[in-house]
Amino acid sequence: WLVDQIADRAKSKGTGKWTSQDAMDLGVPIPAIDAAVAARTVSAYQKDRLALDGGLGNWKSGPAVELQDETFGKALECAMTLAYVQGLHQIHAASKEYGYGTNLSDVLRVWRAGCIIRSALLDPLREGLPSAEESGLLLHDKGVMERLRLTQVHLRRLISAAIVSGRPVPALSASLAYLEGMTSGRLRGAALIQGQRDLFGAHGYERLDCEGTFHADWDHPRQPDAEPQEEKEESKRVTPKTEK
Numbered sequence: 001w002l003v004d005q006i007a008d009r010a011k012s013k014g015t016g017k018w019t020s021q022d023a024m025d026l027g028v029p030i031p032a033i034d035a036a037v038a039a040r041t042v043s044a045y046q047k048d049r050l051a052l053d054g055g056l057g058n059w060k061s062g063p064a065v066e067l068q069d070e071t072f073g074k075a076l077e078c079a080m081t082l083a084y085v086q087g088l089h090q091i092h093a094a095s096k097e098y099g100y101g102t103n104l105s106d107v108l109r110v111w112r113a114g115c116i117i118r119s120a121l122l123d124p125l126r127e128g129l130p131s132a133e134e135s136g137l138l139l140h141d142k143g144v145m146e147r148l149r150l151t152q153v154h155l156r157r158l159i160s161a162a163i164v165s166g167r168p169v170p171a172l173s174a175s176l177a178y179l180e181g182m183t184s185g186r187l188r189g190a191a192l193i194q195g196q197r198d199l200f201g202a203h204g205y206e207r208l209d210c211e212g213t214f215h216a217d218w219d220h221p222r223q224p225d226a227e228p229q230e231e232k233e234e235s236k237r238v239t240p241k242t243e244k
Contacts, residue, residue: 008043008046009043009044009046010039010040010043010044011040012037012040016033016036016037016040017037019033019037019087019090020033020034020037022090022094023090026090026093026094026097027093028086028089028090028093029086029178029181029182030086030087030089030090031086031174031175031177031178032079032082032083032086032171032174032175032178033083033086033087033171034174035170035171035173035174036170036171038170039168039170039171042168056166064165065160065161065164065165067157067158067161070154071154071157071158072154072158073154074150074151074153074154074155075151075154075155075157075158075159075172077121077147077151078147078148078151078152078154078155078175078179079155079171079172079175079176080119080121081121081125081144081147081148081151082148082175082178082179083171083175084119084121084122084125084138085125085137085138085139085144086178088104088107088108088125088132088136088138089135089136089137089138091104091107091136092104092132092135092136092137093136096136104129104132104136105126105129108122108125108126108129109126112126124143124144124147125138125144127141127143128141128142128143128144129141131144139182139183148179152176152179155172155175155176156176158172159172159173159176194206195216198214198215198216198218199216199218202215
C-alpha cells in the first residue's frame with residue numbers, strides 16, 4: 001500500500017496550533033483537535049521513537065482484533081461529527097467574544113462548497129443549527145445526538161481494538177472522551193481535581209449541599225464537617241474545618 005511507503009513524520013503549517021491556543025483562551029473544549037496537533041508533534045520525534053521502539057516488549061505487537069468494515073466507517077463518522085461540533089462551538093464563541101457576527105450556517109455552506117474539510121456530514125449539521133443558535137453547541141440538536149448515539153458504539157469498538165493492539169489513536173480517543181464528558185451530568189473527576197487544587201493551593205471549592213466557597217483542613221480529612229465560618233473579607237471564602 002502507498003501509505004506504507006510514506007515517511008511517518010507529519011508536518012504542519014501552524015494553523016492547528018493557533019486553533020488550540022485560541023480555544024484555550026476562549027475556554028472552549030476542542031480535545032479532538034488538540035490531540036491531532038499533539039499527534040503531529042509526536043511524529044516529529046522520529047529519532048527518539050526509533051530508539052524507543054520495542055521498549056514495551058511484545059505488548060506493542062499485541063493480538064490483532066478483527067473489525068467489520070462498517071465499524072471503521074461509522075467510527076470515523078462519529079469522530080468527524082464530534083470534530084465539527086467542537087470547531088463550530090469554538091467559532092461561535094470567538095464570534096461572541098470578538099464581535100465578528102459570524103453566521104454558522106454560512107460557515108457550513110462555505111465548507112460544503114469546496115473547503116478541504118468539506119463532507120456530506122455538513123448538511124445534517126446545518127439542519128441542526130437552530131437548536132444551537134444560543135450556545136453554538138450542536139450537541140443540543142436531537143438529530144446530531146441521534147447520529148452520535150447510533151455511531152458511538154463503533155467508535156468504542158475501534159478504540160478498544162487499538163488499545164488491545166497497542167496502536168495509538170489519540171484523536172479518536174479524545175473524541176470519545178469529549179462525548180462522554182459533555183453528556184455526563186456529574187463529573188466526579190472534576191470534583192477530585194477541585195479538591196486537589198484546594199489541597200495544594202488552597203483555591204477552595206464549592207459544594208453541592210450548600211452555597212459558598214469552602215476550604216478543607218487537609219491535615220485532618222476524616223474529622224466531621226464544622227459549620228462554615230463567616231466569610232472573610234480578604235479572601236471572600238467560607239471556611240469549614242474539614243471536608244469528608
